[in-house]
Amino acid sequence: MCNMPAESLKEKALFGSYTHPLSLIGHSYDPLLSAIGAVFSSCELIAHIAIGDAQVVLIGDGSHGTYEFYAHRANLTKRLIEEKGFTAVAVEADWPDAFRVNRYIHGGALKNGHVKSARDSLADFERFPKWMWKNEVMPAFIEYMKRYNDSVMRDTQDPSKKVSFYGMDLYSLHRSADEVLKYIERVDPEGAKTARKKYNCFERFGEDTLRYAYETQFGLAKVKIAALRSPSDCHKEVLFNLKNLLINHRKYIEDQMPVNHDHSGHPAEEQFMAEMNALVVRDAEEYYRTMLTEDVLSWNIRDDHFARALANIADYLGTSKSNGDRNRAKIVVWAHNSHVGDAKATDMGRRRDILLNPLGEINVGQRCREMFGVNNVFNIGFLTNRGTGLSTTSFARCKVCLSFLVTAAYNWDDPPHLHRMNPPIDRSIESVFDEWATEDCFVITHKIVTASDGKTKKVKVSEELSDFLNRPRYQRFIGVIYKRTTEIPSHYSKCSVADQFDAVAHVRESRGIQPLEHEDTWKGLIKGEIDETFPFGE
Numbered sequence: 001m002c003n004m005p006a007e008s009l010k011e012k013a014l015f016g017s018y019t020h021p022l023s024l025i026g027h028s029y030d031p032l033l034s035a036i037g038a039v040f041s042s043c044e045l046i047a048h049i050a051i052g053d054a055q056v057v058l059i060g061d062g063s064h065g066t067y068e069f070y071a072h073r074a075n076l077t078k079r080l081i082e083e084k085g086f087t088a089v090a091v092e093a094d095w096p097d098a099f100r101v102n103r104y105i106h107g108g109a110l111k112n113g114h115v116k117s118a119r120d121s122l123a124d125f126e127r128f129p130k131w132m133w134k135n136e137v138m139p140a141f142i143e144y145m146k147r148y149n150d151s152v153m154r155d156t157q158d159p160s161k162k163v164s165f166y167g168m169d170l171y172s173l174h175r176s177a178d179e180v181l182k183y184i185e186r187v188d189p190e191g192a193k194t195a196r197k198k199y200n201c202f203e204r205f206g207e208d209t210l211r212y213a214y215e216t217q218f219g220l221a222k223v224k225i226a227a228l229r230s231p232s233d234c235h236k237e238v239l240f241n242l243k244n245l246l247i248n249h250r251k252y253i254e255d256q257m258p259v260n261h262d263h264s265g266h267p268a269e270e271q272f273m274a275e276m277n278a279l280v281v282r283d284a285e286e287y288y289r290t291m292l293t294e295d296v297l298s299w300n301i302r303d304d305h306f307a308r309a310l311a312n313i314a315d316y317l318g319t320s321k322s323n324g325d326r327n328r329a330k331i332v333v334w335a336h337n338s339h340v341g342d343a344k345a346t347d348m349g350r351r352r353d354i355l356l357n358p359l360g361e362i363n364v365g366q367r368c369r370e371m372f373g374v375n376n377v378f379n380i381g382f383l384t385n386r387g388t389g390l391s392t393t394s395f396a397r398c399k400v401c402l403s404f405l406v407t408a409a410y411n412w413d414d415p416p417h418l419h420r421m422n423p424p425i426d427r428s429i430e431s432v433f434d435e436w437a438t439e440d441c442f443v444i445t446h447k448i449v450t451a452s453d454g455k456t457k458k459v460k461v462s463e464e465l466s467d468f469l470n471r472p473r474y475q476r477f478i479g480v481i482y483k484r485t486t487e488i489p490s491h492y493s494k495c496s497v498a499d500q501f502d503a504v505a506h507v508r509e510s511r512g513i514q515p516l517e518h519e520d521t522w523k524g525l526i527k528g529e530i531d532e533t534f535p536f537g538e
Contacts, residue, residue, distance in 0.1 A: 052448025
């Protein structure tokens, strides 16, 4: 006999009526991408397609170490590229590292030769956490993008239809500064001397960005260089180099046009690459200068950088047609749920300090809705409950199936481990999916409706559904570090899911992502968490 209250039974039925089965078979994404009914309004046909004609689709993950999240994002992105004309994938990765991938999928060369393979295109991902992009899913997806671009050029000869791959993070301060200097030395040797002097500001701090953070925050640098009567940080210097690139934008491009250089990119692309690296240096300097004492501000600086990167990518690709016409660039974004879901619908965004942080935490999901328009942005979140943690090569031999595993590090710069996740806590959105859904599924909370006159509007799928999902519930956020013993304060925040995401997916049983490199292979769990014979049970 069921003891569930009548109100809960009604809510369960409501929830169940709006769930769609989810699998890695391509057609399971149809409710997001295909017409699912039509109505007439004012004698005009309105097509109901969830993603509709969105310009930006953000696809999140509840952890950076779950195979299914990467696999679903790759599959869904393929369909967005092929069926919706998306021409860029922007990921939570550093700009110069990701640009090597971009060179490969466009068939281009690097200064030291061609990129040999999809796996080789990931070679520049050398900073922790390498497994976030050097993992089992990425080579096949990168190879797909290369084949797609080859077919575009074979069938249409229109480079504006090719797909590009970019990073939008800001941790590559020194690497990006080096890339800027290499570019300016090639196009403006005299100007490069000044640019190098400006970036030499960082030399007294060494390559350690944490040292820069300590010394600029706590005044140590001021004491050391007081005799030089120079500021304690490098803000003015990095701003100068960025402004100089922007001022000379047209000149540098035109000066390169008659030159046969050994880079694969068009001069406009080379200039864009340099400007983006200079933007990284500027924003990274501000991020590290504030990270130790103003965590909310540094978070906002980073996500504002994500948003600026996306705006610049859209502007660059939107003006890339050879005839000068402006085409509307459509971008897929891969990042963590904490970045992708609208921060205004989370406790992180609701917490405000009148003096220090009047706006609370923001994120790129919120900024995209503000920049591109809420009717042109679709946010998708991915959640999970429990997992096996096994690689595909391990399943056949495994005699013991251990639940609740995710790939993550114990601390920053540590190697990845298989961590046993705690079951989701009561009153969390994960527990609702786990108790009320019998399979992997997703729920669509909003649709982008397009009328025959071309105008779009985002509408709720159901007021009742939104009211139910918007009740503040805990949601688990696991990044590259997992703190099992302090999971609730470390990894949970209350969210209103229907306002946070336009669709939310739940994977009941997932496994840890497998790193590609030998030194990053799983190191096992701490003693007492797992049998020593795992994964083979021998």
